[in-house]
Amino acid sequence: MGKRLRDPVHGLIVFEDTDPLKVDMLAWQLIDTQEFQRLRRIRQLGVSEFTFPGAVHSRFSHSIGVFHTARSLVKVIERELSRHGPAFEPEKARAVLLAALLHDLGHGPFSHTFEGVQEARGVRKRHEQWTADIIRNPAGGIRPLLDEGEGGRPGLAEEVASLLEKEDPEDIYHAVVSSSFDADRLDYLRRDKLMTGTGAGGIDFDWLVENLRVADIESDAPDGAGEGTRRVPTFCLHKKAMPAAEQFLLARLTLHQQVYFHKATRCVEHMVSKLLRAIADHAGKKAGAPKLTGLLSGHPLLRFFAKGGDTVENYLALDDAVILGSLDAMCSAEDGIIADTAKRIRDRRLYKTLDLAEFGEDQGMQRSKLRRIKSTFADKLKREDVLIDEKASVGIYAEIGGDEERMHKKLHILDGENPVEISQLSRLVEALETKMQFIRLYFRDVTDRDAARK
Template identity: 65%
Template sequence: MSDSKSKRLRDPVHGLIVFAETEPLDLLAWELIDTPEFQRLRRIRQLGVSKFTFPGATHTRFAHSVGVFDNARTLTKVISREMKRNEQIFDAPRSEVAIIAALLHDLGHGPFSHTFEGVQESRGVKKRHETWTADIIRNPNGSIRGLLERYRVGFCEEVAKLLEAEDPQDIYHAVVSSSFDADRLDYLRRDKLMTGTGAGAIDFDWLIDNVRVAEIDIGAPEDDEPVNKVSTFCLASKALPAAEQFLLARYTLHQQVYFHKATRCAEHMIGKLLRSISTVANNGKNVEKMTGLRKEHPLIRFFGKNGECVENYLALDDTVIMGSLNALTAASDKTISEVADRLCNRRLYKTLDVADVGHDDGKKRQRQRTITRDFEAEIKAGSVMIDEKASISIYSEIGGDDDRTHKKLHILDGGKPVEISRLSDIIKALEKKEQFTRFYFEKEEDREKAQRKKGQNHD
């Protein structure tokens, strides 16, 4: 770098984040932040369309990723402390891989993140953002790979592999994927702050002070094979009350923010819009007239035949889509023009939650069957959308697997790691998944018709 002085960023969650001129890894991180691939994250909101519901939720994956980097540095210091305490050797090069992987972990998010992944999956493309992230890091024509290789030969592949790994590997992997990883330690505090959600508390300093490293069992033994063990983050027993509050804060955010009915509705509408655009773009006929977008538009390029490459993916972000809404309202395709106009003016579909019959699971299932039967044609045509993929438990995770052992919080009890629900009645009570099933109606009269049948359900 031409200017090797320390760099600083002010952050509402972490305060002053310093990139020290005496630390080569910090200087590498600053160079990575300055790449086009990382700067793109300024144009992707952390909470997608939650701003429709929570006006303050305009923070970006750029700010989040820098916060995750700062958390990762803190967690690797914890690892170093615990290694000394346990008379083990701290692996400094591996810790550097974890810190940079934490910084770059969100590079592969598409516009509106998990909503975009859902659109891709409906098109038969099951490529998660973690895979896109690895592709972007490895891209020989990009800015990331060269910086990583200049720092250390083979560093690029080490970082990419750590981010791709689905199964827990070691304590350094726990920095980016565990019950107490750098990612959730940032987004929970940041989302809570920016949405104004008051319930739940996160005593970060106390939790960090009580983080320990211990081995947990993962997976079930096969025949005579021993149970697999992996080192991960656990908490000392005196941090149990703070751990309960940490999980309750996460639960509350899912309940009140991530699964808010208006947010979920807007996500489904954006999904409907993008699927319609992708159908027209892939067909390749009358694209400009039917979508209102020029053929060179990033959405048309990406959704067109053989368009799903890294370069086209990186051209997509939230601002590209939101900035295209006015043009999309002129589309000859009625679905595209109508949904775009609604999103422009926040005229969301009307929501009906099957839980309006009460908490009885049998009644809710009956209500869902009745509405599905009565509006079968509308559901098929897309004027009524059903949302039955949202469920919440104490371990809920956005777009992830919340049932894996290494993603569950463990407390040291008598020196041995114990999953927290075995020690806390509060957490145990919230282990059972609660299903959210909602219908979104394009026509208000259809919603009113379905609502009038409440209490008259029968099979």
């Protein structure tokens, strides 16, 4: 008897105890681990609920959706390899399905915002590396199941972790978790559209999957291997799916413009970043950190940000619920910045936004205006009473925290037998290749924002 659950995007998701790859029951056991259950407390869209009240879905539901979608992609691989070879490899398929399920284990609270806080502190460890560490952890619940549990095998944990760390594809199985058409984006595009309630961002999923093919493309040489290209297999689309492919890329573009880069959402992200950096500064010095931050001694944030505290155990103790549930305590912090910022986030009293696009789309004029504002508000920028956001850009291949310039992350269409990057065939995509940059400032004091507008 298998297991099943209902999902708002995919409907009934079934875990069969007789599935041919013998992966479903192992996946179900992995879902029951503490590491995976933690994803219930990590929001898929971070602070987007401040803008879109329905966007409270978790990385838990998303990860299960990615696993479900990955099964469809593995069937495509099996179908295509039966036509053209080489032979389908069930063990590689099992590993990539498990990698799809576990791909988000390493996300911290507020996801990419937390990565940005760490990077500002000189720690450049992305969530993919945390995921691999969690999978490899001998004291955790994941590795024993993969290496020793029913359906597992020795070395499977390392294989899954390595798959998620790799930036450069080696075979078609890797395309399931890292390509222009991977299971991750095929789930989040539909899930985020549904949960935010936006009318934009629809894709013709069934038609796209029906027209998926496998072909070799010229890809960048692996990191550290010198210059040049090599040929790797990846997912491509039959030419008759061109309109659906264009819509697929437009869906990503519009979701970035309207949801992920929404000005209010970005404002909250910067405020959360300011709050966490202030806490990290005190935690690193230890003396007086509880009173200064309002947090109890031994709080997960203080443990993690303390010198040498960035262990897997301390990282797993952090989630959105821990931080949101601590806002009341932070409101009593002796550090005025922490107290004020925590109160503002708790009560949704956000900084006021100035989008330089208000002055026109000319980039030169926007930069000139930005220089004047930086000069006028230099002291307040230093104190972070004014926050600046000039790293947000979006194009047809835009992806937060991504590496979309890599060739295997671009969408290819079969022109006859030859895979061609879609912008060479579609005038619509070609016109949208140039990235649009957003430059915004967030003012603690509304009078400062109004003065900057003049």
